[in-house]
Amino acid sequence: MNTNKIFDIKDERNLTMLTDFYELTMGNGYFSKNLQNKIAYFDMYFRRVPDGGGYCIMAGVEQLVEYLQSLKFTNDDIEYLESKNIFSKDFLEYLRNFKFECDVWAVPEGTPVFPNEPLVTVRGPIVQAQFVETMILLTINHQTLIATKANRICRAAKGRTVMEFGSRRAQGYDGAIYGARASIIGGCDSTACTIADQKFNIPAIGTMAHSWVQLFDTEYEAFKSWAEVYPDNCLLLVDTYNVLKSGIPNAIKVFDEILKPLGKRPTGIRIDSGDITYLTTKCRQMLDEAGYPDCKIVVSNSLDEHIIRDVLAQGAQIDSFGVGERLITAKSEPVFGGVYKLVAVENDNEIIPKIKISENNEKITNPGFKRTVRLFDNNSQKAIADLILLNDEEIDVNKPLTIFHPSDTWKNKTITNFYYEDLAVKIFDKGNLIYECPTVLEAKDRAKNELNRFWSEILRFENPHTYYIDLSHKLWSLKHTLLHAANNAY
Amino acid sequence: MNTNKIFDIKDERNLTMLTDFYELTMGNGYFSKNLQNKIAYFDMYFRRVPDGGGYCIMAGVEQLVEYLQSLKFTNDDIEYLESKNIFSKDFLEYLRNFKFECDVWAVPEGTPVFPNEPLVTVRGPIVQAQFVETMILLTINHQTLIATKANRICRAAKGRTVMEFGSRRAQGYDGAIYGARASIIGGCDSTACTIADQKFNIPAIGTMAHSWVQLFDTEYEAFKSWAEVYPDNCLLLVDTYNVLKSGIPNAIKVFDEILKPLGKRPTGIRIDSGDITYLTTKCRQMLDEAGYPDCKIVVSNSLDEHIIRDVLAQGAQIDSFGVGERLITAKSEPVFGGVYKLVAVENDNEIIPKIKISENNEKITNPGFKRTVRLFDNNSQKAIADLILLNDEEIDVNKPLTIFHPSDTWKNKTITNFYYEDLAVKIFDKGNLIYECPTVLEAKDRAKNELNRFWSEILRFENPHTYYIDLSHKLWSLKHTLLHAANNAY
Numbered sequence: 001m002n003t004n005k006i007f008d009i010k011d012e013r014n015l016t017m018l019t020d021f022y023e024l025t026m027g028n029g030y031f032s033k034n035l036q037n038k039i040a041y042f043d044m045y046f047r048r049v050p051d052g053g054g055y056c057i058m059a060g061v062e063q064l065v066e067y068l069q070s071l072k073f074t075n076d077d078i079e080y081l082e083s084k085n086i087f088s089k090d091f092l093e094y095l096r097n098f099k100f101e102c103d104v105w106a107v108p109e110g111t112p113v114f115p116n117e118p119l120v121t122v123r124g125p126i127v128q129a130q131f132v133e134t135m136i137l138l139t140i141n142h143q144t145l146i147a148t149k150a151n152r153i154c155r156a157a158k159g160r161t162v163m164e165f166g167s168r169r170a171q172g173y174d175g176a177i178y179g180a181r182a183s184i185i186g187g188c189d190s191t192a193c194t195i196a197d198q199k200f201n202i203p204a205i206g207t208m209a210h211s212w213v214q215l216f217d218t219e220y221e222a223f224k225s226w227a228e229v230y231p232d233n234c235l236l237l238v239d240t241y242n243v244l245k246s247g248i249p250n251a252i253k254v255f256d257e258i259l260k261p262l263g264k265r266p267t268g269i270r271i272d273s274g275d276i277t278y279l280t281t282k283c284r285q286m287l288d289e290a291g292y293p294d295c296k297i298v299v300s301n302s303l304d305e306h307i308i309r310d311v312l313a314q315g316a317q318i319d320s321f322g323v324g325e326r327l328i329t330a331k332s333e334p335v336f337g338g339v340y341k342l343v344a345v346e347n348d349n350e351i352i353p354k355i356k357i358s359e360n361n362e363k364i365t366n367p368g369f370k371r372t373v374r375l376f377d378n379n380s381q382k383a384i385a386d387l388i389l390l391n392d393e394e395i396d397v398n399k400p401l402t403i404f405h406p407s408d409t410w411k412n413k414t415i416t417n418f419y420y421e422d423l424a425v426k427i428f429d430k431g432n433l434i435y436e437c438p439t440v441l442e443a444k445d446r447a448k449n450e451l452n453r454f455w456s457e458i459l460r461f462e463n464p465h466t467y468y469i470d471l472s473h474k475l476w477s478l479k480h481t482l483l484h485a486a487n488n489a490y
Numbered sequence: 491m492n493t494n495k496i497f498d499i500k501d502e503r504n505l506t507m508l509t510d511f512y513e514l515t516m517g518n519g520y521f522s523k524n525l526q527n528k529i530a531y532f533d534m535y536f537r538r539v540p541d542g543g544g545y546c547i548m549a550g551v552e553q554l555v556e557y558l559q560s561l562k563f564t565n566d567d568i569e570y571l572e573s574k575n576i577f578s579k580d581f582l583e584y585l586r587n588f589k590f591e592c593d594v595w596a597v598p599e600g601t602p603v604f605p606n607e608p609l610v611t612v613r614g615p616i617v618q619a620q621f622v623e624t625m626i627l628l629t630i631n632h633q634t635l636i637a638t639k640a641n642r643i644c645r646a647a648k649g650r651t652v653m654e655f656g657s658r659r660a661q662g663y664d665g666a667i668y669g670a671r672a673s674i675i676g677g678c679d680s681t682a683c684t685i686a687d688q689k690f691n692i693p694a695i696g697t698m699a700h701s702w703v704q705l706f707d708t709e710y711e712a713f714k715s716w717a718e719v720y721p722d723n724c725l726l727l728v729d730t731y732n733v734l735k736s737g738i739p740n741a742i743k744v745f746d747e748i749l750k751p752l753g754k755r756p757t758g759i760r761i762d763s764g765d766i767t768y769l770t771t772k773c774r775q776m777l778d779e780a781g782y783p784d785c786k787i788v789v790s791n792s793l794d795e796h797i798i799r800d801v802l803a804q805g806a807q808i809d810s811f812g813v814g815e816r817l818i819t820a821k822s823e824p825v826f827g828g829v830y831k832l833v834a835v836e837n838d839n840e841i842i843p844k845i846k847i848s849e850n851n852e853k854i855t856n857p858g859f860k861r862t863v864r865l866f867d868n869n870s871q872k873a874i875a876d877l878i879l880l881n882d883e884e885i886d887v888n889k890p891l892t893i894f895h896p897s898d899t900w901k902n903k904t905i906t907n908f909y910y911e912d913l914a915v916k917i918f919d920k921g922n923l924i925y926e927c928p929t930v931l932e933a934k935d936r937a938k939n940e941l942n943r944f945w946s947e948i949l950r951f952e953n954p955h956t957y958y959i960d961l962s963h964k965l966w967s968l969k970h971t972l973l974h975a976a977n978n979a980y
Contacts, residue, residue: 029716086723170662194511194514336659363763489731
C-alpha cells in the first residue's frame with residue numbers, strides 16, 4: 001500500500017529564529033568583546049535513559065541537517081532584532097550575512113546510545129556554535145525520546161505489529177509528524193499520520209472511527225457498507241455498542257454475507273475500549289468458530305509497554321497494537337534531558353579543554369574534543385563497552401586494552417581480540433554538508449541490526465545490566481586534573 | 491523591550507495532510523455510499539482536568555482558524571493519495587476542489603472551561619466535518635494543556651514573575667513555539683523563545699548560559715565583560731562554580747566596579763542549580779548587605795507548581811521563576827484527552843441526535859446540537875454554574891431556573907436574579923471566517939479577568955470545589971431516552 005515517491009521531504013519553514021533569546025544576547029556579547037571568531041567545541045549528550053531503560057535510540061539527525069542547511073536571517077528577522085535596541089550594528093550585520101561555518105559530528109539515526117556519550121559535537125566560531133544550541137537540543141531531544149519509547153513498546157509487543165496512532169494527542173504539529181517518524185525508527189510498523197507517510201515514505205494506515213458506525217441506523221448496516229467499499233481491507237471497529245453481543249456477531253454476519261461471496265477474507269476487527277484480555281479471548285473464540293481464524297484482532301486504548309506486557313502475560317489474543325497518546329508524548333517520562341555544553345576552546349590552534357563543575361557528580365562535564373568508540377568482541381561479535389577518548393587518541397587492536405569505571409576506578413577489565421567502530425560521523429565540514437541521511441526505514445533497520453549486536457542482558461526491559469561507558473585513561477586524567485584545579489580555586 | 495510589529499503571524503505550512511489516515515478512508519467511504527453531503531454535528535470536548543485541577547484555560551483557536559482557512563489539497567497530495575489505490579476518482583476530484591463549507595463554533599482563547607462542555611462544534615457535510623477531527627484535537631489539546639499548566643504554575647508563584655524557558659526540551663518545534671504562546675495565555679510573563687516573540691508579540695528575554703562564564707579565564711572576567719556590554723540589563727548567572735563563595739562575591743564586585751561608576755543598578759542574579767531555599771536566602775542577605783536590595787533573584791532548575799509552592803513556603807527569596815521542561819511538556823500529565831464526537835445528523839433539515847454509549851459513564855456522549863451558557867449571580871457578579879442546553883432552548887432570566895446534577899439528579903438548586911453568557915462564539919459561517927482572533931496578550935487578559943469572576947473555592951490549587959456543569963432538563967431527558975433505547979437493542 002505504500003508509495004515509493006517521497007513528496008516533500010523538506011521542512012519549508014525558516015526556523016532560524018527558533019532559538020533561546022540568550023543565544024542572541026551572548027552572540028552580541030561575543031561581538032562586543034571581539035570573541036566571535038574564537039573556536040569553541042560543544043557536546044550534546046544526555047545523562048539518564050528514560051523509564052529505567054538500558055539504552056536510547058538516536059533520532060532526529062535529518063531534521064538537524066535541514067535546520068543547519070537553511071540557517072538564514074531574513075530582513076524581517078533583522079528588523080525584529082533591531083527593534084530590541086540591544087544588539088550592535090556589527091552583530092546584526094554579521095547575522096544578515098550569516099553563513100554556517102562549523103564542523104559537526106553526529107551519531108547516525110537508529111544507533112543505540114548511552115549516557116554521557118557525545119551524540120552531536122559542534123566545532124566552530126563560538127558565535128555560531130553557541131547559536132545552534134536550542135535547535136540541536138530541541139530536535140535530538142524530541143526524536144530520541146520518542147524513538148526510545150517506541151522501541152520499549154515494540155519490545156513489549158514481542159514481534160506483534162505496533163501502529164503509531166497518537167497525532168491527535170501530540171504536543172503540536174511537529175510532535176505528531178516527527179513523532180511518527182521517530183516511532184518508526186524505534187520499531188513501529190506503521191503510523192496513522194498521513195503527512196508522515198507522504199513526507200518520509202513510512203506506511204500510514206487507518207480504517208474507521210466510531211462516527212462511521214454512529215452515522216448509520218444500525219451497526220450491521222455500517223459494517224455492511226464498509227465491507228462493500230473495502231472488500232480487500234475490511235477491518236471493523238466492533239466496540240461502538242457492545243463488542244460481544246453486537247460488534248462481533250455483526251462483523252461475522254458481514255464477513256459471511258458480503259466478503260465470502262466475493263471470495264475475500266476479512267482483515268480484522270478492532271477493539272478500542274473495555275477489558276482487553278477478556279474481550280480479545282472471547283472474540284478470538286467467536287471468530288475461530290465462525291471460520292475466521294485468520295481475522296486479526298487489533299486493540300487500541302491508552303496502551304503502553306506495561307499494559308501490552310500485562311495483557312500478553314494474561315493470555316490476551318492480539319495480533320496488532322495501536323498505540324497513541326502514551327507513545328507520541330512518551331507519557332511516562334515526557335522530557336528527554338539532553339544538554340549542550342562547552343567542552344573546549346582553541347587558543348592559537350591549541351585545544352584548551354573546559355569543564356563545568358557541579359556539586360552533583362553527574363552534572364560535571366567530560367572536557368575536551370572527544371570521540372566515542374564501541375568495542376566489539378571478535379568471537380561473539382557482541383558489544384563489550386563504549387569508550388570515550390580524546391580525539392587525538394588511537395586504539396591499537398593488537399594490544400590488550402584496559403578499561404575501567406570512571407568513578408569506581410578499581411572496576412577494570414582488560415580486553416583482547418576485539419575490534420571497534422566510531423559512534424559519530426562527521427556530517428558538516430566547515431559548514432558544508434558531507435553526509436547523506438539514511439531514509440527512515442534504513443534508520444529503523446539500523447536500530448534493529450545494531451541492537452542485535454548487544455548481549456540480551458543489556459536490552460532487558462527492566463533492570464538491564466549496565467553497559468560500560470568508560471573514559472580513556474588520558475581523558476580521565478585530564479578531567480581529574482581540571483576538577484582539582486577548579487576546586488582549589490576557592 | 492517588546493516590539494509592536496507582528497512579523498509573521500501565519501504558519502506558512504500547508505497542514506492539510508496532517509490527518510489520521512482513517513479520516514480519508516472514511517471520507518472515501520461516505521462518497522462510495524453517497525453520504526458525503528449528509529449534514530453532521532461534531533463536538534470537541536474533554537472529560538477531566540489534568541493534575542487534579544478545577545478548570546482548564548482554552549487555547550489554540552487562532553491556529554485552528556489558520557488551519558481551516560488554508561485547507562487545500564495540492565497536486566502532490568492528490569498524487570500521493572492516488573498511489574494508495576484505494577480512493578475513488580470521485581473522492582479525489584472532490585478533494586482537488588475542496589472548499590471548506592462548515593459552520594464552526596469555538597470558545598474564545600483564555601476562557602476558563604470545564605469537562606464535557608463543547609469547546610469546538612462543527613456542523614457541515616460529514617466528509618468535511620469528519621476530516622478536520624485530527625487537527626482540531628491536535629491544536630486545542632496541545633495549547634489548552636500548556637495554558638492550563640502555565641496557569642497552575644503562575645498561581646503557585648503568587649504574583650511573582652514567571653518566564654517560560656522550555657524550548658530545548660519541547661516535543662518538536664511547534665511544541666516550543668505554540669507552547670510558548672499558550673504559556674503566555676495561561677499567565678506567564680515572558681518566554682525565552684525568540685520566534686514566539688516575533689510571531690505573537692509576546693516578550694522574549696534571555697541573558698547568559700554557563701558557556702559564557704566558561705569561555706573566560708575567570709568568572710569575574712566573564713561577569714565584568716557582561717556588565718560592560720549590558721550595563722542596563724545586567725543579570726548574571728552565578729552558579730557555574732560556587733554560588734556563595736564565587737558567584738555572588740564576583741557579581742557584587744562587578745556591580746561595584748562597573749555599574750556603580752556608570753550610575754547603573756544591577757538587574758539581577760540567576761541560580762540554575764542547588765538548594766534553592768538555602769542559596770536564595772543567603773544570596774538575598776549578601777546582596778542586601780552590599781547595597782543591592784533591588785537586585786532581583788531569578789531561579790530556574792526543573793521547576794513546577796509544586797516546587798515553587800514548596801520553596802516559597804520555606805521562605806526562599808525569589809523574585810522571578812524560569813520554568814522549562816515541566817511547563818513546556820506539562821510533564822506531570824502530558825496528555826490532554828480531548829475527544830471529537832458525532833452528536834447529531836440532519837435528515838431533511840431535521841436534527842437527529844446521536845449518542846455513543848459505553849460501559850464507562852464518563853465516556854457516554856451528550857447528544858444533539860448544543861450550546862453552553864455560564865450563569866452569573868447579579869449580586870456577587872460571580873459564576874454560579876455552567877449549563878449545557880440544546881441549541882434551540884432559551885433561558886428566561888426573569889424566571890427562577892432549576893439546575894440539577896446530571897447523575898445525582900436529587901442534587902438541585904433553583905437560582906434567581908442571574909444573567910448568563912454563551913461560552914462559544916460562531917467563528918466560521920458556511921466556511922467563511924466571521925471572527926477576529928484576539929491577540930495573545932488579549933487572550934491572557936481574558937483568562938485573568940474571567941477567572942476573577944469565579945469564587946476562589948473553584949480556583950483552589952488542590953482539591954478545588956467542583957464547579958457545576960449541568961444539563962438542561964430537555965437535554966438530560968433526550969440523553970436518557972437514547973440511552974434506554976440503545977440498551978434495549980441488545
